[in-house]
Amino acid sequence: MNRYAIEQKFKSVAAFLVILILLPYIVSVFVNGADVRKEGGEDFYVKVKVSDAEEADGVTEVRWTDYIAGILAEEIPEDCGLEAMKAQAVLIRTQIYRLLEGSEDKILTETYLSREEMEEKWGAKDYRKYYEKYIRAVEETDDMAVLYNDAYAWTPFHQSSAGMTRSAAEVMGSKEYPYIAVRECPLDKEADGEIQTFTFSFGEIQSLCRDFLVAEEDGEKAAQGYTFEDLEIVSCDSAGYVSEMRIGNTVCTGDQFRDALSLPSSAFSLSEDGENGVKITTTGQGHGMGMSIWTADQMAKEGRTCQEILAFFFEGTEVRNDIQETEFF
Numbered sequence: 001m002n003r004y005a006i007e008q009k010f011k012s013v014a015a016f017l018v019i020l021i022l023l024p025y026i027v028s029v030f031v032n033g034a035d036v037r038k039e040g041g042e043d044f045y046v047k048v049k050v051s052d053a054e055e056a057d058g059v060t061e062v063r064w065t066d067y068i069a070g071i072l073a074e075e076i077p078e079d080c081g082l083e084a085m086k087a088q089a090v091l092i093r094t095q096i097y098r099l100l101e102g103s104e105d106k107i108l109t110e111t112y113l114s115r116e117e118m119e120e121k122w123g124a125k126d127y128r129k130y131y132e133k134y135i136r137a138v139e140e141t142d143d144m145a146v147l148y149n150d151a152y153a154w155t156p157f158h159q160s161s162a163g164m165t166r167s168a169a170e171v172m173g174s175k176e177y178p179y180i181a182v183r184e185c186p187l188d189k190e191a192d193g194e195i196q197t198f199t200f201s202f203g204e205i206q207s208l209c210r211d212f213l214v215a216e217e218d219g220e221k222a223a224q225g226y227t228f229e230d231l232e233i234v235s236c237d238s239a240g241y242v243s244e245m246r247i248g249n250t251v252c253t254g255d256q257f258r259d260a261l262s263l264p265s266s267a268f269s270l271s272e273d274g275e276n277g278v279k280i281t282t283t284g285q286g287h288g289m290g291m292s293i294w295t296a297d298q299m300a301k302e303g304r305t306c307q308e309i310l311a312f313f314f315e316g317t318e319v320r321n322d323i324q325e326t327e328f329f
């Protein structure tokens with residue numbers, strides 16, 4: 001074999017080895033797109049508990065970035081401003097870190113949208129555009145989390161407030177979360193579905209609230225039935241949410257009443273609806289603590305950054321960007 005033939009054979013073998021080494025990445029890019037996230041040269045996966053997983057234990061493996069983006073896609077609309085999306089991504093990541101600190105199996109349980117579910121939701125035409133937007137929000141906040149006194153902060157959020165967010169100290173009677181305080185959010189008054197009205201019969205209210213009605217309510221009052229006079233808002237917190245609600249002889253929290261009736265908010269008012277029912281008008285969507293997604297989006301559209309949004313809703317906390325995800329898994 002002459003020298004030229006030997007050189008050509010050597011080049012062919014070298015080219016084959018290069019292809020062999022790169023083949024897993026080429027296949028991954030072909031299947032998942034060029035935005036596959038790498039961690040230490042390897043795809044970074046996490047274990048997620050899902051009800052329809054093929055594995056017997058109901059646990060599947062999902063890329064970390066896809067997992068955060070999938071949760072984000074469930075919680076914040078695709079037309080939200082990027083900086084609001086980024087703020088939400090930081091809150092999600094912080095919540096996961098906070099949970100993982102006390103977890104032994106490191107199995108995540110938060111529901112999320114898979115790529116297939118995203119494509120079904122948006123259609124083949126818009127899927128890629130929206131998917132890449134969520135991925136960008138996750139990747140641009142990579143390693144970022146919210147801390148308070150060097151510990152991962154509790155970072156609740158809701159769709160829109162009743163005009164002001166709530167104080168955790170008032171709602172929970174605890175001083176553990178001083179950074180979750182009242183914040184004025186007047187723009188929430190313009191949120192989609194901000195004000196809603198529901199009608200219930202007195203019998204429906206009695207049935208739905210049965211789990212926390214005092215024992216005497218199941219006796220004489222159960223037989224007699226309620227009237228509008230048996231329902232009373234006793235007190236509200238400084239953000240306008242119902243703190244205490246009276247049902248007959250039972251005093252419950254506004255959140256208990258909201259959950260029992262599946263109301264969107266515990267900021268509500270009551271009015272009589274004929275002889276047999278009550279009309280309940282709610283303001284806001286969600287528990288009202290922490291970040292209002294609607295106001296965060298308006299702030300993003302006004303040019304505020306992710307860090308500025310988080311500082312507004314969680315004053316006194318620190319946004320760190322040096323957290324390594326792999327230390328949790």
